[in-house]
Amino acid sequence: MKLKTQESKFLLILDTLMQLAVILALAWFVVSIFGDRTYMVGQSMSPQIEQGDVALINKAAYTFFKPKRFDVVAFKNKDGRVCIRRVIGLPGETVNIKDGYVYINGKVPEKFFEASAGGLASEDIQLMANEYFVLGDNRVGSEDSRTSTIGNITKDMIIGNTWIRLLPIKRIGFIR
Structure with missing residues (x-):
């Protein structure tokens, strides 16, 4: 009788360990396929994302949907470096920065944006069918679509889509 209870405890422990292994394997699979993490380099997105913060990227976010205005996206720049910026201009729109404000199709959006310098956007920029205009939240110290x-x-x-800050622990939270 005692042998059967020890055997059942062993099987219960083995079953629990197998379930845990399957859960961990599935979690790893989901994160590796649909997620990625990146480190913030520079102050372009300050104070939302600071230098050295670690953020999680949802790689599947734009598989079926297009980026929307105000989304915080991660992208590879021309040098292959991962950057994080906020989408401001959408495909087909005209973007211009003058007098410290961002204009989209000649109008200041309801949620207006201030920008100290226009850079390339000092003149109208017509976005092509697959182009986006991005700005850092720190408009003064950001290398973005203006450069x-x-x-x-x-x-x-x-x-x-950059959606959650993982580190530092005291700043864990969703990126808005």
Whole structure:
């Protein structure tokens, strides 16, 4: 009788370990296929995302949907470096920065944007069918679509939606 109870305990432990292994394997699979993490380099997205913060990217976010205005996207710039910026201009729109404000199709959006310098957007920029205009939240210290090193980004440059800050632990939270 005692042998059967020890055997059943062993089987219960073995079953639990197998279930845990399957759950961990599935979690790893989901994160590796649909997620990626990146480190914020620079102050372009400050204070939302600070230098050295670690953020999780949803790589599947734009598989079936297009980026929307205000989405915080991760993309590879022309040098292959991963950057994080906010989508401001959408395909087909005209973007211009003058007098410290961002204009989209000649109008200041309801949620207006201030920008200290227009850079490339000092003149009208007409976005092509697959192009996006991105700005850093720190408009003064951001390398973004206003600069020739970034310029307009295309859909194929976008890795995914940057949606949650993982580190530092005291700043864990969703990115809005």
